[in-house]
Amino acid sequence: MGRVRTNNEDCYKIVEPLNLFVLSDGMGGEAHGEIASAMAVETVVNHCLDIETNPAARVIGKVDPNWSARTKRLSTAVHLANKNIFKSAEADPDRHGMGATLTAAWIDDAKLSIAHVGDSRAYLLRSGSLLQLTRDHSLVAEQVRRGILTAAEAEESEMQSVLLRALGAQAEIEVDAEEHTLFPRDVLVLCSDGLTRMVTEPEIAGTLQAETDPARASEKLIALANERGGPDNISVVTVRLEKSSKAWFSWLRRGSGKNLGSNGSVGGN
């Protein structure tokens, strides 16, 4: 069987000066998934970059009044990404049905803002526990939340690809956003479902603990998923936090791979 998609529908961006991390997985056949995920990442990054030149930009969507300006900004950015993809899909019949997931993390000192739509995930490794910071907007995850399936049954389900929420599917969407406090030595991971379908959470936790260099940890996770013949694109962004006297330092690394021909690159800084 093993259908391998030849275009890379994953996209990610690390904006180091802002400590902003954005990851997206596109869908929609042909090259449209790729277009959607690139559009999602670009819109979110640009809107967040604007925070300094245009701090009073309008907030879109439901926000919690207690959220920081950054969390509101990030959530708004995801709403904008949805609008852009939706409009683009409406305007061009070829692009009809294209969409993307989006998981974004923005770190400001010890404050982590997360905004999320779809089934890419954000995890935090802390004190040896892998904590899931996002909930998948997939049919099977919703069935688990409603007690219809067990987590194990969901992993076996052939309905795993059915999403209930994605960027570009509707004119208006709901964005999950939340704030967390970070502690020294926390490791943040953003990943596409290409990783989580192939590698178990204990394996992710083990890899992150064994490999303290975030760049190499990302590479190892991708290699592990590839060994299992993951048919999907895989993107992993790993961020390790260390407290310095002045601020949080983050070393970042991302990668993507698997049978992509032109795109098997691993980069970072």
Place this chain on the structure above:
Amino acid sequence: MPKLSLMFDNKIMKEVPVGSRPVTIGRSPDNDLPVDNLAVSNYHAKIYFEAGRMVIEDLDSLNGTFVNDLRVERATLHDGDNIHIGKHKIKVDTSGDAPVPWDSGRKAAAPRIDETMVLDTKERRQMLQQAAAMGESMQFASSRMKVPTLVTLNGRTDQKEYVLTNRLTVIGKSPMATVRLKGWFKPQMAAQINQRDDGYYLGPGDKVPKINGAPISGQVRLNDGDLVEVCGVRLNFIFRE
């Protein structure tokens, strides 16, 4: 004559009669009912009459053929049935036909979905309702409607009760902790609770907490009424009505 109406956004795009010849549906323009959408396979499905019944057969399409929101490989169609293919709907009109018994022996085919797809709001609601109706452990589902709460039984914390609203709840001395422990020598982050799809999991922080007197190893799912102990503080985990 029975007919099929291709609808998009509740507008009829095209109508075709179903006669003795099969009606083919797909993205390719040479189909009897072409549907121009990327979610639709080139030759997606066909509809024909067999022994007096109108039958739909999925032609190994990528994203599947749904009849009244149930994915099918082959199914008998009835008047008023709604077929979903990609984002398009096809309404079945068999008026004039004698009613035929539903082929109840046939189970919906196991779905094979390789590519990610999104259900739109209405489809999703229907599909979830259907899934909920099939679910057996509704008891558990109803307990999920209750509010997860930590109640301080002994020890010094900044509140008597905490409703767990965040996906991550930190128990510790940190000013940013949800459950703030008071007193000297308390760790910044003693333990944490992670909300996951199937429940709330207690995990260690700088200390290893106990559940009902036993130290935990790794993350452990909390049950209604569990007693959590960490740093001399005893907390009761309960689902409030």
